[in-house]
Amino acid sequence: MSKLYLVGMGPGDERLITPLASAVIAQCSDVVAYGLYLDLLADMTTGKHCHDLPLGEEIGRARLALDLAASGKATALVSSGDIGIYAMATLVFELLDQQLNGAENHPEWLAVDIEVVPGISAMQAAASRVGAMLGHDFCTISLSDLLTPWPVIEQRLHGAGSGDFVVSFYNPVSKKRDWQLNSARDILLQYRPANTPVVIGRQLTRSDEDIRFTRLGDLKANDVDMFTLVSVGNRETRHIVNGSKEWIYTPRGYASKA
Amino acid sequence: MSKLYLVGMGPGDERLITPLASAVIAQCSDVVAYGLYLDLLADMTTGKHCHDLPLGEEIGRARLALDLAASGKATALVSSGDIGIYAMATLVFELLDQQLNGAENHPEWLAVDIEVVPGISAMQAAASRVGAMLGHDFCTISLSDLLTPWPVIEQRLHGAGSGDFVVSFYNPVSKKRDWQLNSARDILLQYRPANTPVVIGRQLTRSDEDIRFTRLGDLKANDVDMFTLVSVGNRETRHIVNGSKEWIYTPRGYASKA
Numbered sequence: 144m145s146k147l148y149l150v151g152m153g154p155g156d157e158r159l160i161t162p163l164a165s166a167v168i169a170q171c172s173d174v175v176a177y178g179l180y181l182d183l184l185a186d187m188t189t190g191k192h193c194h195d196l197p198l199g200e201e202i203g204r205a206r207l208a209l210d211l212a213a214s215g216k217a218t219a220l221v222s223s224g225d226i227g228i229y230a231m232a233t234l235v236f237e238l239l240d241q242q243l244n245g246a247e248n249h250p251e252w253l254a255v256d257i258e259v260v261p262g263i264s265a266m267q268a269a270a271s272r273v274g275a276m277l278g279h280d281f282c283t284i285s286l287s288d289l290l291t292p293w294p295v296i297e298q299r300l301h302g303a304g305s306g307d308f309v310v311s312f313y314n315p316v317s318k319k320r321d322w323q324l325n326s327a328r329d330i331l332l333q334y335r336p337a338n339t340p341v342v343i344g345r346q347l348t349r350s351d352e353d354i355r356f357t358r359l360g361d362l363k364a365n366d367v368d369m370f371t372l373v374s375v376g377n378r379e380t381r382h383i384v385n386g387s388k389e390w391i392y393t394p395r396g397y398a399s400k401a
Numbered sequence: 402m403s404k405l406y407l408v409g410m411g412p413g414d415e416r417l418i419t420p421l422a423s424a425v426i427a428q429c430s431d432v433v434a435y436g437l438y439l440d441l442l443a444d445m446t447t448g449k450h451c452h453d454l455p456l457g458e459e460i461g462r463a464r465l466a467l468d469l470a471a472s473g474k475a476t477a478l479v480s481s482g483d484i485g486i487y488a489m490a491t492l493v494f495e496l497l498d499q500q501l502n503g504a505e506n507h508p509e510w511l512a513v514d515i516e517v518v519p520g521i522s523a524m525q526a527a528a529s530r531v532g533a534m535l536g537h538d539f540c541t542i543s544l545s546d547l548l549t550p551w552p553v554i555e556q557r558l559h560g561a562g563s564g565d566f567v568v569s570f571y572n573p574v575s576k577k578r579d580w581q582l583n584s585a586r587d588i589l590l591q592y593r594p595a596n597t598p599v600v601i602g603r604q605l606t607r608s609d610e611d612i613r614f615t616r617l618g619d620l621k622a623n624d625v626d627m628f629t630l631v632s633v634g635n636r637e638t639r640h641i642v643n644g645s646k647e648w649i650y651t652p653r654g655y656a657s658k659a
Binding site: 149153156157158159160161162163166225227228229230232233234235236237239240243253257259260261262263264267268270271272274275276277278279280281282283284285289290291295298299300301302303304305306307308381383384385386390392393394395396 | 407411414415416417418419420421424483485486487488490491492493494495497498501511515517518519520521522525526528529530532533534535536537538539540541542543547548549553556557558559560561562563564565566639641642643644648650651652653654
């Protein structure tokens with residue numbers, strides 16, 4: 144049976160690529176990815192057919208992966224982080240769904256055996272670098288309003304605020320989206336204090352990693368770019384300083400204040 | 402400098418233990434864990450001092466790990482999943498915080514160099530097994546009211562419902578907690594339909610893994626035990642059937658309904 148692996152490669156550090164991810168890529172003749180990831184994976188993809196489609200061609204990449212697998216080539220579609228979290232896996236299943244609904248004309252896709260390999264996501268990398276920010280209930284919100292209308296995102300921000308979740312923002316800004324993070328900050332400030340700890344993590348676990356600590360009231364979209372993850376603590380999250388080291392952690396419960 | 406690694410070992414499958422986790426454990430003379438994990442790690446801990454404390458002794462395990470590291474022994478405190486997510490890492494930082502506040506008398510802890518190694522969490526394992534359940538914004542909620550008062554958890558459930566997050570329940574039930582999951586279901590049913598897809602994943606990625614698909618309206622605490630993760634879709638999450646295979650995925654956006 145033709146095989147398609149959907150593989151998350153983790154945040155960047157090669158030592159965070161799971162052995163399962165490495166093993167399934169080794170079994171494949173074809174690898175589909177955004178070019179930048181293929182560069183990072185050069186050692187793992189020697190001798191394989193690498194299919195590079197630019198950013199913005201996500202649906203095209205999912206189609207290509209299904210087509211290659213359906214043609215009998217063992218194929219890996221790879222992304223950074225966890226391919227199941229804000230990444231390519233869901234697009235593959237959307238295409239299958241459309242085929243099942245008759246909106247596509249690729250019955251051969253339905254014969255492809257699909258296996259998903261999870262990976263370490265950016266929020267986990269950020270939390271581990273600063274301590275234990277995700278120690279209690281948390282949520283993720285993408286601030287990209289390209290596919291989700293802003294009023295839906297606003298509703299979600301209010302849910303995150305009223306529920307007092309630790310919040311990790313994916314896609315916090317882009318060249319064309321420069322105000323959403325500031326609006327998100329202002330909504331969260333309705334629910335938690337201005338001195339709530341925030342971490343801004345750029346190029347996490349990579350050689351040019353940059354991690355900054357700030358406070359919710361001081362968070363500005365101008366300090367963030369599209370390679371950045373932003374995590375905002377909940378009302379219990381603590382910032383502690385031990386000499387030259389500082390940490391952020393979220394306690395397990397609320398009992399200490401009860 | 403004395404060294405303490407806080408290491409997440411992933412959901413159970415050895416191929417999901419990151420090379421970084423394996424490497425840091427290899428460097429340690431002492432490993433602290435719950436006994437069941439030590440059994441799973443037998444190959445990696447040969448020749449090391451293994452310190453087993455039973456479930457319920459979490460604070461004791463964190464203290465022991467800090468004590469061992471402070472005494473000069475390279476030490477790994479390990480847990481399944483991601484040690485930063487509902488696990489031991491935050492307890493270590495809570496103890497450091499108490500020492501910094503003068504509530505402990507272990508100044509030697511402050512000289513320990515701490516490094517956190519993230520791991521694949523249960524929600525990611527579940528999502529990957531069923532397709533792409535975490536394809537859009539999601540949250541996690543622990544249903545344990547031992548440390549968090551139930552009214553706080555209820556408020557969080559309403560936030561998850563009004564924000565339409567995909568919700569993963571950690572600690573859904575225990576021997577002493579048998580009604581919380583049913584209450585959580587009833588709260589979410591105020592916000593999303595009874596046919597919302599749900600996955601019940603037990604012993605994920607292990608040899609006795611059991612994965613069941615159900616609907617929110619049919620979710621019952623009786624069908625779940627303490628080795629189980631429950632994930633509930635959002636209003637867009639889809640359950641699709643392709644012959645003998647079935648999948649659950651959450652689309653990236655809301656534009657298709659706009």
